[in-house]
Amino acid sequence: MSGIAGVYGNSQEARDYLYYMLYALQHRGQQSAGMAVFNNGLIDYHKDRGLVNDVFDNEILKRLNGNIAIGHVRMAAKGEGFDYPYIQPIVAGIRMGALGVVHDGFISNAKDIKKELQAEGYMFQSTLDTEVIATLLAKNTKDSFEDALLKTIDTIKGSYAMIIIANDTMYAVRDYYGIKPLSIGKLGDRWVVASETCAFDSIGAEFVRDIEPGEVVKIDKNGIDVVVKGDPSRRKLGVFEMVYIARPDSYIDGKSIYSARRNAGRILAKEHPADADIVVGAPDSGTSFAIGYAEESGLNYTEGIIKNRYVGRSFIEPSQDMRELAVKIKLNPLKEYIKGKRLVLVDDSIVRGTTMKRTITMLKEAGASEVHVRIGSPEVKYSSNLMMDTPTREELIAAVHTKDEIKDIIGADSLEFISLDGLFEAMGGRDFSEGCFTGIFPEGVL
Amino acid sequence: MSGIAGVYGNSQEARDYLYYMLYALQHRGQQSAGMAVFNNGLIDYHKDRGLVNDVFDNEILKRLNGNIAIGHVRMAAKGEGFDYPYIQPIVAGIRMGALGVVHDGFISNAKDIKKELQAEGYMFQSTLDTEVIATLLAKNTKDSFEDALLKTIDTIKGSYAMIIIANDTMYAVRDYYGIKPLSIGKLGDRWVVASETCAFDSIGAEFVRDIEPGEVVKIDKNGIDVVVKGDPSRRKLGVFEMVYIARPDSYIDGKSIYSARRNAGRILAKEHPADADIVVGAPDSGTSFAIGYAEESGLNYTEGIIKNRYVGRSFIEPSQDMRELAVKIKLNPLKEYIKGKRLVLVDDSIVRGTTMKRTITMLKEAGASEVHVRIGSPEVKYSSNLMMDTPTREELIAAVHTKDEIKDIIGADSLEFISLDGLFEAMGGRDFSEGCFTGIFPEGVL
């Protein structure tokens, strides 16, 4: 899970805009951040562990002078390190000059490509898919970088959105099905590219359009140019972008994230009404769904669980002993509202089921007489890294248990999931990659 | 604005419980944190700038061994430094032995006392009211520390909740009117004290009771003892604790913070209905009020403005130039929901009016046809540091402008405040210190 952004301008302060765009994409990854800037034939860069706020300061930004800048925020996948070599961008000197690459996604045949490249004599200094892409670009570059890029795209499978600096030119690429999002915006004479449109809002840039599935866009001093035309009819955006990953104020492929979630809540209420007193959202992922559910059902919406805003993902957990003392440090129920009540608890999805189980236990201890769980996406039965880093199939509770079994495991009084059709209706279309629910992934991506 | 907590136990790991309690009180102050621990005749302590998470690590906690621990989190008042000397607790060696003090509040006669003490030959190494209190305790201690404490309480005016370690004894004190909150809890054979009950929830402690106005409680190896009886009839809790400061899942003086806010929203809707399409809360302070307003009015509640969770109070702002680039880095409206709509925008209070003005501008730019502002507390016309650090009277928009003028300044289509009676009704009582609205402060506190 990553966020990427790029700026192509005619003046040297590209990194200032990029800095705020990365800030707006911070929800897509909090473990590391990086930025590469092209200036006068060379690419300078800075990357490190931590939030955007931690990684960059005024002195570093001042140094990163240049008219083209690309950047990245990242949540490491399971098993991956997040030491320096595992942080994007990858910057390298290749035949044609300076290369910088950031990418969001999962190259499904990366391991095979890597093995082949190693057999040919290449080496890898990290486990990043990005380094595999950069190595292919280096290997494939003969006379034309653009040919190398097209050849590389032919080689790699999976989901990806990427932004590349190749000397004084910036490329933006979206995978064949558009599983990963990528949009183009404009601010004065500056072109900007980002995973989500909220990054455009953050700097006052105007949204121009989404990059289409399979499209390759080139931005240089002559403006913007389509190198490979994309095909909107192939669109298969990863459904979890709509359900969980993206910020509610973003639009992807013309669709509002917030609307999709609130609509899903409404449809869920129609499909699976509950005989209950109040509707509660699991903070923060379930809130929009819960408001939609309440609206449709006519039940009262209540912030039933208060979240400690300071126990973020950066929470450095103390020793095991201390952890056990911390009963309700992250979440605390509003007992007064819950006591004796029949609750509808709404969340976006159930993956392992462990968090949901803990939440229900907490609500029951707080006096809830019944907890009816309603989920805004279908049962996650298939593991996939195409959209988001998911656990192995064995760890997916819906892959190994029936709905009834899950209900008992998590301690709910009833449990219902939105139908896939219902979710499609909520999102306003069927052009999504929904393999996690059905096991059917777009042809050729795995 | 501060949060304080204390633990008295029979084993050495008091700081582990205190650590989590401070975490739960982090919303009361993010600039500094500190902890003092009594062990074997001495008080060791650690304090520094930053969040609880930044200030303490496992090694430091391990060092802070002892059965009595007090701690503090803090937001510096205007004009105050937040370098090391300005961080609580204050720890000192005095006649009777080791002294540690944390306090939340505003000693209104601190400057006068300080001047007198300096004239008598005392020195001050900080501008903290806490150091004034500690100096008085030192000065007043002859044979009995308890006498000194009572004498000190007679001397100081204003609002305060404080927790003191005096050798092997812990004291908890609440000011004459109970303007500042302080509660007692219990976990096994451990006594715990905290500004808010959410700190008890965080460690699974049971709420015992609020400390009463003017009460002095002593906790030692013989258990808990009331040194000075408090008087519930004097209760004048600072109204901003209910409206803004406290966490919604806390209870103060038997009253639920969340309920008070949601009720205020409901009453506001009754007092000041609006001819509008949707109800939006100013994030995060206005959310509970807005939900109440929507509930009562029958209008749809919508999360109309999305907040970037990573631009917290710790946001280190870059240079002026860069700041201007950041258009919607903190808040971004949901255009789709707002466009062409008549909005009710609900917030807890208007102090300077600048934030509200910015928010309305943003909503109008996003296409809102009308913005009707409804405020969950009356007009703040009087400055006071008793409850919360407020600006000078000149800076209070309601002190220098009529409601109509404010409406025009902030660009609202209509503007209404809840009545003071309405707010009292929402909070379930009139026993609050509401001088910010009326200019009438409890007798003798200023």
Place this chain on the structure above:
Amino acid sequence: MSGIAGVYGNSQEARDYLYYMLYALQHRGQQSAGMAVFNNGLIDYHKDRGLVNDVFDNEILKRLNGNIAIGHVRMAAKGEGFDYPYIQPIVAGIRMGALGVVHDGFISNAKDIKKELQAEGYMFQSTLDTEVIATLLAKNTKDSFEDALLKTIDTIKGSYAMIIIANDTMYAVRDYYGIKPLSIGKLGDRWVVASETCAFDSIGAEFVRDIEPGEVVKIDKNGIDVVVKGDPSRRKLGVFEMVYIARPDSYIDGKSIYSARRNAGRILAKEHPADADIVVGAPDSGTSFAIGYAEESGLNYTEGIIKNRYVGRSFIEPSQDMRELAVKIKLNPLKEYIKGKRLVLVDDSIVRGTTMKRTITMLKEAGASEVHVRIGSPEVKYSSNLMMDTPTREELIAAVHTKDEIKDIIGADSLEFISLDGLFEAMGGRDFSEGCFTGIFPEGVL
């Protein structure tokens, strides 16, 4: 053991000069550094653990704007903490205004004074003697700060050099016997004060004169003024300043440190010749003595032991296990020069004897056939903190063992100390405090 310095100028950059003076005094203390600056009625300051280089950066220095600045570097005494409260300067607001104090030395009646002051109602936030001094100054100040200063000097016993900012005036004070050094210099129209003259050289200032025993000097806009005349006939400089503490390029009370040490080496050679092949100094303390010894004896001087310059006092030692691996990480003998040779090993003093024992073992293992130890100061038989933090009497090897026993314990083939008369001759006078050798301390200092 501390170094102190002060600058009084007519422009605002006093801290720039002070910064370099503290750098030049770094050998007097490496655990903490601090600086206080008077500007426009207030004293701002910064202090922290670490070397001058670590504690200050350009941003901090820029902030410390003002025409009067005092500073401090420090080596904590045994048992003392070196957390923030234990770092000088002490800065406080007292009756007459702003007060800042730095001091080098040991107030022998500090504990008694503290007890009395606590009984009177004063508190102490550290264990620093400096806080005791500041508290006395605060207490004694009625109409005149100068009267308070004189009264305070009457109260405190022991060794001290101190520099004080009292509003817009700077005072420099040396104890009754001048046990601790303090000199005055001038740079243009700026007055500078420092523990050692090497601090003047560092900024190109001219040495003016030593402050005399018991002298109180006042520097303000009218220039320099003697408040209390000192008496050179009382001079009793701590002998360890000459032997160990001060930098060789400094002059104290008109005497060259380097000459004293080299002379001591020469006299030691006359008093205690050795039948040996080469002369080796214990690095770095014994080098100057060894060169003198070689010169007088006609034996060849050799750098027989190489010191790793990067294992400084800041060496963070790893775990016990690892420490045992580190055989010669700090010191490594030049085997080739030592093998089969009879060595004279010269050092400045023997305190506990442990280092000397380790060095001799190392030299013998490297093949030295004989090691004759010659020491440039007499046997340290009495503990004292007046000059330098020494161990308890039981830990002083010469207090509990005869010279012959010491020789056997450390494994030397012979062991001789310079006579006290010889040392006096080397230093060019008898006006030193030499109680560590004789047990006779200046009257009234203990």
Place this chain on the structure above:
Amino acid sequence: MSGIAGVYGNSQEARDYLYYMLYALQHRGQQSAGMAVFNNGLIDYHKDRGLVNDVFDNEILKRLNGNIAIGHVRMAAKGEGFDYPYIQPIVAGIRMGALGVVHDGFISNAKDIKKELQAEGYMFQSTLDTEVIATLLAKNTKDSFEDALLKTIDTIKGSYAMIIIANDTMYAVRDYYGIKPLSIGKLGDRWVVASETCAFDSIGAEFVRDIEPGEVVKIDKNGIDVVVKGDPSRRKLGVFEMVYIARPDSYIDGKSIYSARRNAGRILAKEHPADADIVVGAPDSGTSFAIGYAEESGLNYTEGIIKNRYVGRSFIEPSQDMRELAVKIKLNPLKEYIKGKRLVLVDDSIVRGTTMKRTITMLKEAGASEVHVRIGSPEVKYSSNLMMDTPTREELIAAVHTKDEIKDIIGADSLEFISLDGLFEAMGGRDFSEGCFTGIFPEGVL
């Protein structure tokens, strides 16, 4: 300029020994440090800017578990960055498995190789020669890593000592002429390799032998094996190792560094006596030479210039304004010894002449009546990175000026250099690479 070390053992704590070896080699590079450890098929590593002491702590060392460890300390060459990618070791996954490389030296055809490799499709993520070596190793590895290593050695020219981890095997390689030093030692059943023997002393390891020019040594579970025999008759150790780089307590190719320097001082005195009063060494580089000069000439040796030990290479220089205040912050002359005296000032070499000029100015200002400069190596007339990073030819004062001109430029009363024959005599052989003096470099290295 770098220091390298390696440990091959049978237990997992190889890094503990390596840690101390790197400490002992710290003088060879203070800008960065790194360590790679082989464990169970994988190489873990840690590297960062700073001293060994800064880069590693107990937690990191604990993590670097394994029986093979290689490490590096580094001084960046001019123009090179010292950000993370420029820090050794280089660790990579290649066809045969895990690869780790550290190297000290200068690959003279690195740029050409890099260009060729880029043309073939390889990319480079740093400007380190080490990455070029690693890329060649990756490219050349077909069935046998050893074949690839030999092929790589055939390709690269210049000076190098390197240590490689190739899965469970460690290799140590020295360039064809042995320009860069590398030795083997033993500690119990552990094999250790290091740039200098002082690293063996630090852990109590026994010196076994120098690796010979062109030799390739392999260490694995079967012990030590010579893959390519070296040829001692080709020995051309970089002469600056003897004159400046190596620690005095090290032995390289059987020669004592300290002896070479002291001998050079003696021969210099014979070749170029001076009519003077005392001999002074330029600290610290000239000290050993000066002691030798004094010994031979019969003149008195004096520590004429005192160095501030705390102004190390880590000295973070403040702003230009402040720098000008710092007159004698690094070096301070002993005026008393220098005033009116005729000095012989001895140093190891003159490169740009700027430091020497500053030193002479300082001595003259301190009252020296004459300063006769004597240099322990011939005139440096040719630039070369083979031994040490030297400036361009134009910056070498002896390349563009006659001896007489230099004398005038630096302000000396006389100036003499040791003859090349004299230096060879001092070092006990002619088998050195001395191109800096003669312009004649070993055939084929450039």
